[in-house]
Amino acid sequence: MTLDVLLNSFVxxxxxxxxxxNAPIFAGLTRGLSGAERRVLAVKAIVLSAAILLVFFLGGNGLLSALGIGVPAFRIAGGILLFLVAIDMVFARQSGLRGATASEQEEAQEREDISVFPLAFPLIAGPGAITTVLLMASEGGAWTGQLVRLGIIFAVLLLTLTSLLLTARIMQVLGETGTNVIDRLLGLVLAAIAVQFVVDGIGGAFGV
Structure with a gap:
């Protein structure tokens, strides 16, 4: 397992x-809450997200085998799904692929505890993240490599927790426009990686 593979998984x-x-969405969902209440919700959401992603990472290969799905086929499907996520990011829009829809956010406003829905799912551990984790698990390799991939998952979740805890500061510095610009740039990167997933999957399916 090379450094560029690990970097690719992290990115x-x-x-x-x-x-x-996710910072502006979290700010909107927790409007009116105290700093302490926001911190509790953020921590709970990250713990739940970690549990969801951990289940799919550890059971990913078994799930694919049970369904009779080969790794090349899943890489193609995963690449297509991630490409759709990238399109949402480039156009700065929310969909069920990478976050809560408008109606789901309205429903969440009426909930006392939003740590499970929509924070943990689908904002953090949504379909895109689950697909990515399954792709990481399908890489296989020695147990040391799997531990490193687990470390990548927890590192991203730790960065997400930091972002949620610093939501007010992020919004003050970047604002809605700034976060959308960053999203668009990251979306372009994700689109290229998603296409590579599809290419690799097709190559694997035909033994190229």
């Missing part, structure tokens, strides 16, 4: 989870 998961882009 994809970081872009899909989008810690910076």
């Amino acid at each position: 994809v998961l970081f872009v899909v989870v989008d810690p910076i882009g």
Whole structure:
């Protein structure tokens, strides 16, 4: 397992989870709450997200085998899904792929505890993040490599927690426009990586 593979895994998961882009959404969902209440919700959401992603990472290969899905096929499907996520990021829009829809956010405003929905799912550990984690697990390799990949998952979640805790500061510095600009740039990177996933999957399927 080379350094560029690890870097690729980190970049994809970081872009899909989008810690910076989640800051304005978190600010809107927790408007009117105290700093202490925001911190509790942020920590709970990260713990739940870690549990969700950990389940899919550890059980990913078994799930694919049970469904009779080969790694090349999943890389193609995962690449297509991540490309759709990238399109959402480039056009600075929210969809069910990378976050809560408008109606889901309205429903969340009425909830006392938003740590499970929509924070943990689908904002943090959403379909895109789960797909990325499954792709990471499908790489296989020695147990040391899997431990490193687990470290990548927890590193991204730690950065996400930091972003949520510093939401007020981020919004003060970047604002809505700034976060959208960063999202668009990261979306372009993700689009290129997603296409590479598809290319690799097709190559693997045909033994190229």
